[in-house]
Amino acid sequence: MHILWLVKTVLPQAAAACGLAGASDVSGSWLTGQLAALCPHGELRLTVSCTDARQKAALQGEQDGVSYRILPGADGFAALLQAEQPDLVHIWGTEYPEAAAMQSAAASAGLPVLISIQGVMRDCAVHLCDGVPDAYRRSGSVWHAIDKVIPGELLDNMQANFNVLAQKEAAVLGQARHVTGRTGFDRRAAADLAPAAHYYPCNETLRPLFYTGALWHAREFGRAPVLFLPQGNYPLKNLHTVIRALPAVRQQFPGATLHIAGWAPLDKGPLLRPIIDRMFPYKLYCKRLAAQLGVADALHYTGPLDAAAMRQAYLEGDVFLLPSSCENSPNSLGEAMLLGMPCVASNAGGIPDMLADGREGLIYGESQDADALARCLLQVLTAPDGGTALGQAARARALHTHDAAANAAALVGIYQTILKGDAP
Structure with missing residues (x-):
């Protein structure tokens, strides 16, 4: 069973395998724990693909039985799928542009796709500025002009960005057929945004x-x-x-x-x-x-x-x-x-x-x-x-x-269910 992950950020394991300096875990990504719990796993072959626009060319490496690919962007997704020939694509997160691009590439290749809900951008966008006075939420044209040269954190820009991310999330989930999440909150979001998808609960494994x-x-x-x-x-x-x-x-x-x-x-x-x-x-x-x-x-x-x-x-x-x-x-x-x-x-x-x-x-x-x-x-x-x-x-x-072994087994079980066509 060959699974290809798409992850927005470069995980420390990927950075180390591909020879990038500074492979620290300041980001706090819980995927480092989930990855460590899965590998090695006798029933699973895993390729982890990350994107990093700072890279001039694709990087690859292998560590602890996992293959890693770091791509400059989404342009290489079709070639990646052709080269790797995975059985299933697992996309972590819904709102970033690479998620939609990989979803499209996998659909063109006839591959099943599992989408993991991380946050729920629809609700984050609604509540982003709760409790902040309007005077701080709106910036004039002068400050927007300065922001184009020296980016700051203007709240109206941030709100507009969150709104766009929520729209991207809705587009990805609207096409999803398999979705995994952890809480009743994201189960309800999946019911609203991915009504045609099967929902699979699977808890997180945190940093070791x-x-x-x-x-x-x-x-x-x-x-x-x-x-x-x-x-x-x-x-x-x-x-x-x-x-x-x-x-x-x-x-x-x-x-x-x-x-x-x-x-x-x-x-x-x-x-x-x-x-x-x-x-x-x-x-x-x-x-x-x-x-x-x-x-x-x-x-x-x-x-x-x-x-x-x-x-x-x-x-x-x-x-x-x-x-x-x-x-x-x-x-x-x-x-x-x-x-x-x-x-x-x-x-x-x-x-x-x-x-x-x-x-x-x-x-x-x-x-x-x-x-x-x-x-x-x-x-x-x-x-x-x-x-x-x-x-x-x-x-x-x-x-x-957050039991690592139980969560790894649950995730492998989800993969098997999808590949066998046994989704409820």
């Missing part, structure tokens, strides 16, 4: 580093707990609501800090600061909001983190926080749960399918409800066990959800 080693444990943080947010650079991740929740947390814990994985807002000094602020309006909004509420000193950015550094950042926090306005099955939540960390999350997308409220973590209702978020954070921080019981229950759930 999170299955071994030291686990989270409660610590004596006194009046200075650390809240850990895995992403805060665009509004869907809802940093602004966390900022609005911080004053209530700091009333009880004056030294509380929020550690945010990723780059800090760009600052090139006072002369360029007004221009940069206007080109990055969401960061400007969060900066102003934090200053207005007196919590600017609570925000600490970690810089980009590879898997090992990200793991350590979880362990050094006291509560994991996921307040997103929309999520499918967030990898960061699964990683925190695997480490036994107490989690507070919004009731968004597929999150309730991963985390049982009150038993494995705390889920608050509306993602923009800062008061409810603050109450949940304080409930964990003031618990006599520091959230240990929640974290232990979360870990037990995650070990089942």
Whole structure:
């Protein structure tokens, strides 16, 4: 059984096999874990194709029994399928242009295609700027002209891009006949967007580093707990609501800090600061909001983190926080749960399918409800066990959800079902 994967990003295994430098795992792709769990597998021959527009020519290599191809773009897909002769094509993700191109090439070659839903761009586009004032969501012609020369992160541009990605997703799923996902949220999306497709549930296998080693444990943080947010650079991740929740947390814990994985807002000094602020309006909004509420000193950015550094950042926090306005099955939540960390999350997308409220973590209702978020954070921080019981229950759930062997077997089973023509 020969399966060809199409993956948008260059996985660390592909970079290493093809001789590319810097094969780190800063991206946090859970596919590194799924790939490691699948190989070697006696019933499976696997070719992984990635695209990287920076490459001048196609690259190829082999590692641990897997063949890797890194292509500059979609132009080589037909030739790739002709050369590899796979039995089935598995496309990871729906919204990027290469997905549609590979879907078309596979259809022309008469090959069955399995589509994996990653996020659900339709819903992400709807909720992208929830809670952000209109003044920050609209930029004038001058700033759009500057953006064409020196790209920033104008929210109206970001919204337009998300809308386009949602349309691409709908086009790909509208032609899909086989779809796999993880949560009730994406099952419902598949029912709406891919009504002719068979849906196959299959959970994620996360990065191998999170299955071994030291686990989270409660610590004596006194009046200075650390809240850990895995992403805060665009509004869907809802940093602004966390900022609005911080004053209530700091009333009880004056030294509380929020550690945010990723780059800090760009600052090139006072002369360029007004221009940069206007080109990055969401960061400007969060900066102003934090200053207005007196919590600017609570925000600490970690810089980009590879898997090992990200793991350590979880362990050094006291509560994991996921307040997103929309999520499918967030990898960061699964990683925190695997480490036994107490989690507070919004009731968004597929999150309730991963985390049982009150038993494995705390889920608050509306993602923009800062008061409810603050109450949940304080409930964990003031618990006599520091959230240990929640974290232990979360870990037990995650070990089942993200069981590498079970998920690899499930995926191979999906391939076999499709190839045998036994789809329900």
